[in-house]
Amino acid sequence: MIIESEILKVEQISKTFSGNSTPAVNQVGFTLPQGELLGLLGPSGCGKTTLLRILAGFEKPDRGKIYLAGRLVNDQTLLIPPEKRNTGMVFQDYALFPHLTIAENIAFGLQTKQTRLSRSEIKARISEVLLLVGLTGLEKRFPHELSGGQQQRIALARALAPKPSLILLDEPLSNLDVKVRQKLRYEVRRILKQSGISGIFVTHDQEEALAISDHIAVMQNGYLEQLGTPEEIYTQPASRFVAEFVTHANFLPAFRQGNYWKTEIGEFKIPVVDLSTEVTSGELMLREEEILLHPDDNALIFVSDRQFLGREYRYCLQTFSGKRLHARTTINTQLSIGTKVRISINNLSIPIFPE
Ligand SMILES: Nc1ncnc2c1ncn2[C@@H]1O[C@H](COP(=O)(O)OP(=O)(O)OP(=O)(O)O)[C@@H](O)[C@H]1O
């Protein structure tokens, strides 16, 4: 069943490139509500670009169905071409035409047979999208006369100009320096929200994904590992992989004792949550920012290193057995190297990954 408010519905999409033994995209399925932004996150080679190219119509999946705005655009027999899908794409390397002015670059997608806009309508639309991306007045410049951040805004304006129903952004900010990148990620979100266009935003950067997305999809080896809100992905990671990829966490071996989990670090015990009784060992996920440090001369853990990160300290701790743990504290917690510390955890439901 197709629900009107879904801009995209993907069912069981798989794709294996010829000559490859494993699929680049493996049975991926999800839906995206109209007007929302999905962050697509995962390590290099996990299939993010392939999935985007399939959605845009540049790549044909071996199996599966894709519905865009309620319309079937792809299945075993049907393949609607990219120009008829009403999607826009923005790439990592901006991909502006160097010999065309900014106005001509933006006009490029507007001069198709489908749109049939007049010259004055095209001019008006160029002004409108330049205003939206905050670059009014740059119509006559060439791409090389703009900064990297400005070029990427123009690439976004070009993709938005034909009013696509879905915009696909493949690591659009990864060529920019960190300051520009942090500013532009909120700009991208504002621009999409303001124009009511749904988007999929691919990134390697978990902080970027958490900061701007309504939903996050985490991929690994072609599979969709988890889909959820940023808060769900962060607080309830579905697998050890997601936990490691998305959070700054320690994984501490633990053994079950009755209703508690016992770890090597002192009297520290954790109530059992939502696990079958057969599970007797596993790893506790302790996020770095949830570890509280209490100086204690009788403790078996000591501070082995400390990094000052500006907003916070990151402490490296060493346990009796030699295992290393990391903790992030505010700059009010100042402990010198060698200090013995007891640990408590500021979280009532600690995730456990069974062995
Ligand atoms: N045209 C192609 N022919 C053969 N194999 C390909 C092709 N394109 C991608 N692949 C393979 O498919 C897998 C997924 O690649 P993809 O580019 O989708 O990954 P990605 O998640 O976008 O990675 P990155 O973060 O590095 O951009 C990789 O193993 C890659 O080598």
Ligand SMILES: [Mg+2]
């Ligand atoms: Mg890629």
